[in-house]
Ligand SMILES: Nc1ncnc2c1ncn2[C@@H]1O[C@H](COP(=O)(O)OP(=O)(O)OP(=O)(O)O)[C@@H](O)[C@H]1O
Ligand SMILES: O=P(O)(O)OC[C@H]1O[C@H](OP(=O)(O)OP(=O)(O)O)[C@H](O)[C@@H]1O
């Protein structure tokens with residue numbers, strides 16, 4: 001008798017995994033909310049049902065996010081590049097294909113994965129680590145870096161409080177996340193090499209989305225791109241004469257081609273330009289000196305290209 005056919009239920013709602021409690025939880029939720037998503041929370045707060053669009057949230061430990069995407073239980077996730085990179089590097093070391101990839105960098109949760117050594121070492125380069133013991137929670141990324149630098153060293157894997165390992169005599173140096181550097185300084189360590197520049201990323205499957213979900217995923221990515229694009233953007237409005245344009249236009253910070261229309265006076269134009277660079281007071285003063293007048297900086301709430 002042939003075995004019973006297993007039917008995998010087809011989902012028609014997108015599932016996005018985000019960190020339940022931690023550094024990335026609030027910014028991840030805020031970013032998704034700025035894409036027009038809203039949710040009804042379940043009583044246990046592990047699952048949030050999407051109300052404004054068929055996009056549900058799953059609240060989990062960040063370490064579980066790549067695996068949930070790889071297994072198809074979730075479609076997308078917000079996770080640190082450090083966590084995603086570590087797990088994908090680990091898979092490659094086991095000769096398995098990386099099944100989850102970074103779809104977008106999200107611009108928050110910035111930190112570095114760095115090698116740090118005791119303050120009294122005079123750093124001369126990676127070769128100094130030969131034969132030494134390195135404590136880390138990122139053994140796969142550290143192994144990649146050591147291999148790339150032809151360094152033979154022992155890796156001591158710890159799940160946290162890595163910075164204390166040298167003081168305990170457990171390791172000679174460390175490889176850990178650094179942001180302000182305060183934790184290193186408090187443990188008489190100094191950063192000497194950066195292995196990875198990390199930030200929160202949107203992770204997704206390497207394979208194509210299920211057809212029932214592809215349209216929803218595309219909608220979310222499109223909105224996310226719009227939000228990311230205008231995150232630091234401002235609409236700059238001003239007036240300038242035709243003669244001043246050659247001096248004014250190069251000063252617009254990372255601007256899209258401006259819209260301009262003639263106004264009453266001879267040779268004068270009203271102009272508006274979407275600027276992706278930061279419009280500082282100093283830049284406004286430079287624009288004024290170059291001939292712009294009536295300068296106004298406006299926030300941009302939404303954009304659909
Ligand atoms: N000091 C830091 N400054 C900025 N970002 C950081 C810092 N430390 C970690 N991060 C980033 O934030 C992510 C989440 O950090 P957090 O400390 O909340 O994780 P966690 O303790 O592993 O949480 P979980 O309980 O979900 O496993 C990290 O993987 C990293 O990408
Ligand atoms: O450079 P800093 O601003 O000091 O940040 C770096 C510290 O932040 C993270 O630890 P966290 O505070 O999350 O504690 P953990 O060691 O328990 O992960 C990371 O593991 C470093 O220890």
Ligand SMILES: [Mg+2]
Nearest residue numbers: 061062063064
């Ligand atoms: Mg974690």
